[in-house]
Amino acid sequence: MGLVYALVAYGFQLTYATSKSINFGQGELVMLSxxxxxxxLDWGVPYWLMIPLGLIIGALLGLVVERAAVRLAxxxxxxxxxxxxxxxxxxAFSLAExxxxxxxxxxxxxxxxxxxxVFGVDLTWLEVxxxxxxxxxxxxxxxFKRRTLLGKAFEAVSADRDAAELMGISATQTVMLSYGxxxxxxxxxxxxxxxxxxxxxxxxxxxxxxxxxxxxVAGLNSGFGVVLVGLVLGALENLASLYLGxxxxxxxxxxxxxxxxxxxxxxxxxxxxxxxx
Amino acid sequence: xxxxxxxxxxxxxxxxxxxxxxxxxTNPFALGLLTLxxxxxxxxxxxxxxVGYLGQVNLGQAAFLGIGAYTSGLLVMNGGYGxxxxxxxxxxxxxxxxxxxxxxxxxxEGPQFALATLSFGALAVTVLNEWEDLTLGAQGLSIxxxxxxxxxxxxxxxxxxxxxxxxxxxxxxxxxxxxQWGRAFEALRDxxxxxxxxxxxxxRHKVIAFAFGSALGGLAGGLYSFNFQxxxxxxxxxxxxVILLLGxxxxxxxSLWGAVVGAAFIVLLPxxxxxxxxxxLFSIVGFIIAFAGVVQGLKxxxxxxxxxxxxxxxxxxxxxxxxxxxxxEDWRKAIFALMLFSVVVGLPEGLMxxxxxxxxxxxxxxGAPLPPASNLDDVVPLQNADGSALLxxxxxxxxxxxxxxxxxxxxxxxxxxxxxxxxxxGSGKSTAVNVISGLYTPTSGQLLLDGKELxxxxxxxxxxxxxxxxxxxxxxxxxxxxxxxxxxxxRDTYKMPWPLVLLGLARNEEHKAQADALALLQLVGLEAxxxxxxxxxxxxxxxxxxxxxxxxxxxxxxxxxxxxxxLAHPDAHNLVEIIRRIHGRGISIVLIExxxxxxxxxxxxxxVLDGGQVIAEGPAEEVxxxxxxxxAYLGAAx
Numbered sequence: 001m002g003l004v005y006a007l008v009a010y011g012f013q014l015t016y017a018t019s020k021s022i023n024f025g026q027g028e029l030v031m032l033s034x035x036x037x038x039x040x041l042d043w044g045v046p047y048w049l050m051i052p053l054g055l056i057i058g059a060l061l062g063l064v065v066e067r068a069a070v071r072l073a074x075x076x077x078x079x080x081x082x083x084x085x086x087x088x089x090x091x092a093f094s095l096a097e098x099x100x101x102x103x104x105x106x107x108x109x110x111x112x113x114x115x116x117x118v119f120g121v122d123l124t125w126l127e128v129x130x131x132x133x134x135x136x137x138x139x140x141x142x143x144f145k146r147r148t149l150l151g152k153a154f155e156a157v158s159a160d161r162d163a164a165e166l167m168g169i170s171a172t173q174t175v176m177l178s179y180g181x182x183x184x185x186x187x188x189x190x191x192x193x194x195x196x197x198x199x200x201x202x203x204x205x206x207x208x209x210x211x212x213x214x215x216x217v218a219g220l221n222s223g224f225g226v227v228l229v230g231l232v233l234g235a236l237e238n239l240a241s242l243y244l245g246x247x248x249x250x251x252x253x254x255x256x257x258x259x260x261x262x263x264x265x266x267x268x269x270x271x272x273x274x275x276x277x
Numbered sequence: 278x279x280x281x282x283x284x285x286x287x288x289x290x291x292x293x294x295x296x297x298x299x300x301x302x303t304n305p306f307a308l309g310l311l312t313l314x315x316x317x318x319x320x321x322x323x324x325x326x327x328v329g330y331l332g333q334v335n336l337g338q339a340a341f342l343g344i345g346a347y348t349s350g351l352l353v354m355n356g357g358y359g360x361x362x363x364x365x366x367x368x369x370x371x372x373x374x375x376x377x378x379x380x381x382x383x384x385x386e387g388p389q390f391a392l393a394t395l396s397f398g399a400l401a402v403t404v405l406n407e408w409e410d411l412t413l414g415a416q417g418l419s420i421x422x423x424x425x426x427x428x429x430x431x432x433x434x435x436x437x438x439x440x441x442x443x444x445x446x447x448x449x450x451x452x453x454x455x456x457q458w459g460r461a462f463e464a465l466r467d468x469x470x471x472x473x474x475x476x477x478x479x480x481r482h483k484v485i486a487f488a489f490g491s492a493l494g495g496l497a498g499g500l501y502s503f504n505f506q507x508x509x510x511x512x513x514x515x516x517x518x519v520i521l522l523l524g525x526x527x528x529x530x531x532s533l534w535g536a537v538v539g540a541a542f543i544v545l546l547p548x549x550x551x552x553x554x555x556x557x558l559f560s561i562v563g564f565i566i567a568f569a570g571v572v573q574g575l576k577x578x579x580x581x582x583x584x585x586x587x588x589x590x591x592x593x594x595x596x597x598x599x600x601x602x603x604x605x606e607d608w609r610k611a612i613f614a615l616m617l618f619s620v621v622v623g624l625p626e627g628l629m630x631x632x633x634x635x636x637x638x639x640x641x642x643x644g645a646p647l648p649p650a651s652n653l654d655d656v657v658p659l660q661n662a663d664g665s666a667l668l669x670x671x672x673x674x675x676x677x678x679x680x681x682x683x684x685x686x687x688x689x690x691x692x693x694x695x696x697x698x699x700x701x702x703g704s705g706k707s708t709a710v711n712v713i714s715g716l717y718t719p720t721s722g723q724l725l726l727d728g729k730e731l732x733x734x735x736x737x738x739x740x741x742x743x744x745x746x747x748x749x750x751x752x753x754x755x756x757x758x759x760x761x762x763x764x765x766x767x768r769d770t771y772k773m774p775w776p777l778v779l780l781g782l783a784r785n786e787e788h789k790a791q792a793d794a795l796a797l798l799q800l801v802g803l804e805a806x807x808x809x810x811x812x813x814x815x816x817x818x819x820x821x822x823x824x825x826x827x828x829x830x831x832x833x834x835x836x837x838x839x840x841x842x843x844l845a846h847p848d849a850h851n852l853v854e855i856i857r858r859i860h861g862r863g864i865s866i867v868l869i870e871x872x873x874x875x876x877x878x879x880x881x882x883x884x885v886l887d888g889g890q891v892i893a894e895g896p897a898e899e900v901x902x903x904x905x906x907x908x909a910y911l912g913a914a915x
Contacts (some may be wrong), residue, residue, distance in 0.1 A: 087621070094608055
């Protein structure tokens with residue numbers, strides 16, 4: 001569970017690096033991708049073929065967000081992207097409500113849900129698949145960022161957008177790419193988590209709050225941080241619902257977030273920036 | 278005066294119309310909508326403080342509405358309190374909670390701030406839902422509307438109460454915004470660094486602004502609970518928050534009118550949606566407006582841009598939707614989203630922002646006349662310059678990682694002197710100044726002002742200690758006029774605590790401040806441009822304005838960071854004159870400069886830095902011939 005939060009949070013980091021913006025509709029992106037994948041399954045598309053198709057849908061949705069919300073706002077040089085991505089989320093939510101209905105629906109998967117135990121810890125195959133998926137995609141993207149020329153362009157745009165442009169890197173395309181990747185990550189998160197939680201319009205809101213908490217607590221530039229904080233948060237939530245009642249499940253994440261912001265505004269694993277005049 | 282009458286007249290008429298409505302309309306449904314309008318008006322004025330003036334996306338206001346509603350409701354139902362104490366309690370509780378949230382949250386900017394408020398909102402709903410002993414949770418809480426002074430409040434009287442409170446909030450807000458507080462809000466949005474360096478205290482202003490806005494949310498919440506007489510935690514979730522944001526953005530940020538127009542819009546919208554033909558009409562009108570915008574855009578520019586087209590696409594989707602969709606209620610959120618999108622992209626300043634521009638073009642009225650300037654001696658008193666050590670740097674170091682930008686500088690600036698600080702690029706001048714003025718914390722070493730240690734690493738506290746500075750890269754408050762730029766920095770002028778400012782008791786202070794600021798503008802020769810926005814001044818005038826603003830701090834020590842950089846020759850000559858005048862008042866000056874003619878003309882002593890260390894010190898002529906200095910600038914002789 002915590003790993004899925006980490007994965008959604010990782011999607012924030014990708015886009016924050018290139019454009020200093022975060023998609024506030026990321027949760028809805030996860031939800032929409034999950035619903036689309038579910039529809040593909042209903043049409044009889046086999047599970048293993050559905051995954052790449054779902055990821056492509058996620059990438060396309062990510063690009064839509066980039067074009068319709070982020071680039072528009074960045075052209076105006078304003079913080080309007082927060083509003084615009086929120087608006088995207090609202091629209092997506094309404095769309096899902098009307099197309100797929102308000103009820104949660106189960107998400108079939110070929111992966112068995114029986115549990116086995118390793119060193120005294122009970123695990124299910126589903127949980128293992130989540131872990132493999134999360135580490136797999138994060139590893140791939142990190143490799144891409146560090147080993148390829150295009151990945152270097154990411155870093156360059158992140159460090160100094162104008163200088164990167166002067167060196168012949170198209171910042172706009174890099175930002176587009178980052179949103180596309182972020183969409184892929186969101187779609188994978190949707191496919192991985194849906195068999196566990198079921199799919200419904202409200203899953204977006206729940207996910208996004210958690211992912212935000214994780215991303216901000218860990219810092220917006222630490223891939224390792226999100227995994228750690230994601231796991232801690234997942235554990236805390238289970239403890240809270242066990243001892244305080246299931247209604248309080250959300251509370252520790254929110255308190256953790258506000259406290260972390262108060263103590264380390266740049267995140268536990270984040271770096272402070274030096275102010276210049 | 279004319280402008281004053283127009284603005285106040287419009288406000289008065291609006292108030293009278295609002296107040297007179299119940300005399301003619303007795304339809305309880307219509308009256309209920311109007312009551313809600315007044316309540317949302319208060320709520321949005323509160324929200325606009327953060328969204329408009331602080332320029333931060335605040336997603337917590339719905340939570341304050343809920344907290345205020347539950348506070349009032351519970352006090353009345355369980356505590357038997359009257360209506361006014363219950364409303365007061367809601368206001369105060371939200372003021373306190375707002376401060377508590379603001380303390381951590383306002384150290385953040387942009388997305389992180391939005392997140393923090395969003396989390397607070399979610400947390401508040403969770404608590405309201407789960408604390409069932411008190412709030413009855415999801416069951417909901419029924420409330421009876423209590424009497425006011427033994428007078429039973431029927432629908433009309435309750436409406437009047439809401440309108441009266443809205444008028445009070447409006448007045449208070451206007452007083453606050455036209456005072457030092459309003460200026461400070463604008464200033465800290467334009468340049469937080471300069472706001473701190475001018476001793477205004479960015480953080481304190483932000484926290485109080487946010488807390489006050491939240492308290493208004495609480496007040497609106499109290500009224501909300503007595504209006505509906507039934508509360509449920511789920512009324513105060515994310516969806517309401519987005520709708521509230523829609524109201525503020527649509528109505529127009531930074532505008533009291535905008536907040537009320539926005540409130541009217543979000544109150545009427547659900548009713549519009551339930552009527553299919555009204556909704557069709559409405560979306561077509563929206564589409565035509567958006568389309569007119571595109572035509573206009575095509576005429577003005579030759580370049581075709583997605584930005585102008587986007588609202589049309591969104592409104593077009595709305596029109597198509599209005600004719601094809603059966604149950605518009607189900608699509609409410611999507612409709613909100615489309616409209617909000619069109620407004621944010623197409624009308625970033627909102628309806629009232631747009632209307633305000635049109636009106637000022639229609640009625641060209643001059644601003645209120647300025648008072649005569651104060652005597653300069655009263656504004657910046659003559660200081661005795663006894664030549665004692667004013668500022669001392671003892672073995673000051675500042676390293677960035679492995680870069681030793683300032684590496685063991687010892688320096689004494691004597692009172693009443695102009696002390697030059699020169700050196701090649703990268704020699705550590707600017708870093709030294711940034712350490713002195715508190716932008717950076719020193720890695721090691723000591724800073725003494727008058728023998729007392731300066732506060733380290735806080736622009737605000739150093740400004741308070743009597744050190745004032747200008748910036749190499751201008752840090753003016755662009756949206757403020759030249760006069761306001763100086764007024765915002767005036768020291769020891771604004772003493773009125775903010776509750777009294779709300780009551781409009783700060784007028785005399787304002788006049789005094791205007792006169793004082795005008796005297797400082799005269800000193801730098803900008804009195805004729807007092808009303809011009811800082812960003813519209815010429816480059817040279819902007820440099821001079823920074824100096825006037827720094828002087829408003831009435832400093833012991835004035836640090837000028839490359840004031841002549843980029844100045845045309847006549848301006849550079851004026852600069853020398855201005856600095857002489859300031860020096861003549863006994864103010865000590867540290868001058869960082871590359872223009873040797875300016876340095877030679879002004880400085881009593883010159884210190885030369887290279888590689889973060891002092892390599893020479895003495896009178897300008899002597900230093901210029903020092904072989905070490907020549908080497909630093911021109912390289913070693915071969």
